[in-house]
Amino acid sequence: xxxxxxxxxxxxxxxxxxxxxxxxxxxxxxxxxxxxxxxxxxxxxxxxxxxxxxxxxxxxxxxxxxxxxxxxxxxxxxxxxxxxxxxxxxxxxxxxxxxxxxxxxxxxxxxxxxxxxxxxxxxxxxxxxxxxxxxxxxxxxxxxxxxxxxxxxxxxxxxxxxxxxxxxxxxxxxxxxxxxxxxxxxxxxxxxxxxxxxxxxxxxxxxxxxxxxxxxxxxxxxxxxxxxxxxxxxxxxxxxxxxxxxxxxxxxxxxxxxxx
Amino acid sequence: xxxxxxxxxxxxxxxxxxxxxxxxxxxxxxxxxxxxxxxxxxxxxxxxxxxxxxxxxxxxxxxxxxxxxxxxxxxxxxxxxxxxxxxxxxxxxxxxxxxxxxxxxxxxxxxxxxxxxxxxxxxxxxxxxxxxxxxxxxxxxxxxxxxxxxxxxxxxxxxxxxxxxxxxxxxxxxxxxxxxxxxxxxxxxxxxxxxxxxxxxxxxxxxxxxxxxxxxxxxxxxxxxxxxxxxxxxxxxxxxxxxxxxxxxxxxxxxxxxxxxxxxxxxxxxxxxxxxxxxxxxxxxxxxxxxxxxxxxxxxxxxxxxxxxxxxxxxxxxxxxxxxxxxxxxxxxxxxxxxxxxxxxxxxxxxxxxxxxxxxxxxxxxxxxxxxxxxxxxxxxxxxxxxxxxxxxxxxxxxxxxxxxxxxxxxxxxxxxxxxxxxxxxxxxxxxxxxxxxxxxxxxxxxxxxxxxxxxxxxxxxxxxxxxxxxxxxxxxxxxxxxxxxxxxxxxxxxxxxxxxxxxxxxxxxxxxxxxxxxxxxxxxxxxxxxxxxxxxxxxxxxxxxxxxxxxxxxxxxxxxxxxxxxxxxxxxxxxxxxxxxxxxxxxxxxxxxxxxxxxxxxxxxxxxxxxxxxxxxxxxxxxxxxxxxxxxxxxxxxxxxxxxxxxxxxxxxxxxxxxxxxxxxxxxx
Ligand code: B12
Ligand code: SF4
Numbered sequence: 009x010x011x012x013x014x015x016x017x018x019x020x021x022x023x024x025x026x027x028x029x030x031x032x033x034x035x036x037x038x039x040x041x042x043x044x045x046x047x048x049x050x051x052x053x054x055x056x057x058x059x060x061x062x063x064x065x066x067x068x069x070x071x072x073x074x075x076x077x078x079x080x081x082x083x084x085x086x087x088x089x090x091x092x093x094x095x096x097x098x099x100x101x102x103x104x105x106x107x108x109x110x111x112x113x114x115x116x117x118x119x120x121x122x123x124x125x126x127x128x129x130x131x132x133x134x135x136x137x138x139x140x141x142x143x144x145x146x147x148x149x150x151x152x153x154x155x156x157x158x159x160x161x162x163x164x165x166x167x168x169x170x171x172x173x174x175x176x177x178x179x180x181x182x183x184x185x186x187x188x189x190x191x192x193x194x195x196x197x198x199x200x201x202x203x204x205x206x207x208x209x210x211x212x213x214x215x216x217x218x219x220x221x222x223x224x225x226x227x228x229x230x231x232x233x234x235x236x237x238x239x240x241x242x243x244x245x246x247x248x249x250x251x252x253x254x255x256x257x258x259x260x261x262x263x264x265x266x267x268x
Numbered sequence: 269x270x271x272x273x274x275x276x277x278x279x280x281x282x283x284x285x286x287x288x289x290x291x292x293x294x295x296x297x298x299x300x301x302x303x304x305x306x307x308x309x310x311x312x313x314x315x316x317x318x319x320x321x322x323x324x325x326x327x328x329x330x331x332x333x334x335x336x337x338x339x340x341x342x343x344x345x346x347x348x349x350x351x352x353x354x355x356x357x358x359x360x361x362x363x364x365x366x367x368x369x370x371x372x373x374x375x376x377x378x379x380x381x382x383x384x385x386x387x388x389x390x391x392x393x394x395x396x397x398x399x400x401x402x403x404x405x406x407x408x409x410x411x412x413x414x415x416x417x418x419x420x421x422x423x424x425x426x427x428x429x430x431x432x433x434x435x436x437x438x439x440x441x442x443x444x445x446x447x448x449x450x451x452x453x454x455x456x457x458x459x460x461x462x463x464x465x466x467x468x469x470x471x472x473x474x475x476x477x478x479x480x481x482x483x484x485x486x487x488x489x490x491x492x493x494x495x496x497x498x499x500x501x502x503x504x505x506x507x508x509x510x511x512x513x514x515x516x517x518x519x520x521x522x523x524x525x526x527x528x529x530x531x532x533x534x535x536x537x538x539x540x541x542x543x544x545x546x547x548x549x550x551x552x553x554x555x556x557x558x559x560x561x562x563x564x565x566x567x568x569x570x571x572x573x574x575x576x577x578x579x580x581x582x583x584x585x586x587x588x589x590x591x592x593x594x595x596x597x598x599x600x601x602x603x604x605x606x607x608x609x610x611x612x613x614x615x616x617x618x619x620x621x622x623x624x625x626x627x628x629x630x631x632x633x634x635x636x637x638x639x640x641x642x643x644x645x646x647x648x649x650x651x652x653x654x655x656x657x658x659x660x661x662x663x664x665x666x667x668x669x670x671x672x673x674x675x676x677x678x679x680x681x682x683x684x685x686x687x688x689x690x691x692x693x694x695x696x697x698x699x700x701x702x703x704x705x706x707x708x709x710x711x712x713x714x715x716x717x718x719x720x721x722x723x724x725x726x727x728x729x730x731x732x733x734x735x736x737x738x739x740x741x742x743x744x745x746x747x748x749x750x751x752x753x754x755x756x757x758x759x760x761x762x763x764x765x766x767x768x769x770x771x772x773x774x775x776x777x778x779x780x781x782x783x784x785x786x787x788x789x790x791x792x793x794x795x796x797x798x799x800x801x802x803x804x805x806x807x808x809x810x811x812x813x814x815x816x817x818x819x820x821x822x823x824x825x826x827x828x829x830x831x832x833x834x835x836x837x838x839x840x841x842x843x844x845x846x847x848x849x850x851x852x853x854x855x856x857x858x859x860x861x862x863x864x865x866x867x868x869x870x871x872x873x874x875x876x877x878x879x880x881x882x883x884x885x886x887x888x889x890x891x892x893x894x895x896x897x898x899x900x901x902x903x904x905x906x907x908x909x910x911x912x913x914x915x916x917x918x919x920x921x922x923x924x925x926x927x928x929x930x931x932x933x934x935x936x937x938x
Contacts, residue, residue: 069644111586
């Protein structure tokens, strides 16, 4: 069937939600500079373009049923962002993944789609695993990490819409791991060293974002990277102990898959 | 000048990795990264001719621009031709780019603009001139065309290019009129020149362009002045360069359904919708309107052409709103059918339609009602342009007070809550009284509206723009009103509205002070001597002059004093001085098709308060366009009244073709 024409069944906008789908998407490369609002607009357009049978809210100004989970800050890349949508017909999650991915610009990529099971999704997102590519001597990163872990509390400041706010960044920090052998994108251009630091951060209120952790590393550890640090969210999900000392961030879709 | 840090780059190599380092420190970085849906990137080496296209304003204004999107697509469709886009960078990034030696870049493949063969600039307004200088400088392109060597050929287009004299020292060429065929012609000339090993160097290719008679190359023309500062004549300084340059006119809009794949920006822009241009040109003949004069004759897209573009565009973009764009959309000869058909097609969807129209008549309200069948009826706009009936005859906007009252009554009773009225201040022959009548009109509008709607919460907003006389219009000879008088007139109007106990609160008023208009006037009707003013203003920090928070009148006036030093003419001479018929205007050698005598007679008619009709419906008034350019009016009807509904598309994501109830089992088996 030609893509040139659109099928909009007459009563679609009034139809009830038949199925809920959970989407995992990635924000990659240059599109990591898109803000959450930018992504929202792009997704809504992509849903129309891909002809996903969206459910709409009732009312004078109906809007598609989409709910977003905590999104990565502008400028931070991510492999693990989550969205839930309501549709008015049973859909094949793989087909939704494919069609929607194609309707989005490259760099905003739909990684996986599952049929939603359970309504506790937000609770599953307990923590994030962030990757930071830091251009600095390894020793400096190591000592900064040690200094942060040794501090019981680190008050950092962040500029919000409501003005400057200070809060404890240490409270969210669970674990740092220096990764050996892996090369970050920045090493390609900068052979003199880019340290890959994995950071497990718990989702608490007020939220501790990667730049807050970097601020903490600077504040108590004196770490001042030579270039802006590139950060990527690698995972978001339930926090679990890997062994006695090491934490891991699990896959929040596990529960959906089990039930399917 | 940009630093030398990046000079080891290969031509066409991306500068993104350097730019990327700066983006965490600037506002809204998404505007600089490109990556829009439907954007095109090509391999540098697969093209013979490389175009950078610039809309010299911020991305949020420039990205939705139709002109650039059309040319971008027309060029990229060509074999071995590459086109990329570039926009003005905000001062925060400009500073960082200078500190780090990052050049002006394109948003598509982040190539340095200095690497391209051509830089095409789209000027819908003169207020983008200083942003052009920033871009040239950041690109490492000498500001002055005569100092360029292997740099891009800088070409101006868009409405402001109908008088490119003020920027003539910064551009290599200018194109008047529609760009679709123009860019293809330029591409072929430049391609031939490049493949032949660039015979004659830069001058060689510019001469080839100039010889066509439709591309203006300022350096091949000398301007001679009289002792009193007026122009004596403009003469070609080469034997094979024509005396006059004609504009491009695209005749068959249906054959050019661009943009076919509109860009979908990630960043928020001024126009969060898709546009479909439903016709070009306008022959209403409003005497202040440059756009109406220079885009003649009217050329319509057919109803089927429009419907196809709407459907195709929606599929390719996912936009929720479609604007039917033109200079006066309600004037399309089949607009009622267009509106009804599209409204039918998209009635049950979330797609909304809009029709930017400011016509003051009941038909316009019917159209708006049709397009907002089940949507919100918040605001409707009309443009009487002049406050008194007398001044409306002067500007040839034939609207009577009764028409207006009847129209707004219809609007308020159809459920519209706010009526916006557009006016101008500073029109030729205008007095305080003409402007004060705007208050009377607004009052009558509210009075009629309260009766018609039976409610007291209706509103009327009057928006007033300062009139700036423009080249190629009957008012090109007029004196512009000085800014003090503009301000005092507007103050009186504001007081009249504020002091109105009964209606004042229901009337909103929006206007700007008169100063920016004077700078716009200088740039609009200026000649080559104004170039120094622009450069000096830019050196003094002028950027983003269309944005009130960046604009400085004092900076412009200081720069004008400096830039015009020794010429014997000043800002007043260019702006508030009336011209005689015999004066050689800076754009006389640039042919918009309009007959100078016709324009002059129309100016005289204006002064005697005589109106003329639209030549689409009444006999031709010999404005000269159709004769001169061998074009003709192209309007419907096409005979098509009902469009078929579009073919239903099967959603690609459903579990199966069978009924929904079976769906769950299907999943398991798949
Ligand atoms: C949509 C629109 C806007 C939008 C979006 C602007 C945008 N970025 O597109 C908004 C609301 C932001 C806007 C703002 C303004 N606008 Co406006 N706008 C329009 C409108 C309705 C459509 C523009 C359009 O898409 N046209 C269709 C395209 C295809 O035409 P085009 O851009 O001219 O391009 C063609 C040719 O000019 C040529 N071309 C263009 N560039 C180049 C470059 C090269 C190298 C070549 C060879 C050819 C070429 O090829 C193109 C294809 O044929 C026009 C009216 C109209 N119908 O043109 C007014 C219009 C362009 N705007 C106008 C004005 C005055 C303004 C403002 C200054 C208003 C104000 N006082 O603030 C601002 C300036 C904004 C800015 N800084 O640029 C005037 C221009 C004045 C004039 N010359 O007489 C117009 C003509 C309206 C009018 N009737 O007065 N505008
Ligand atoms: S209706 Fe008047 S103002 Fe509008 S485009 Fe036509 S001539 Fe210009």
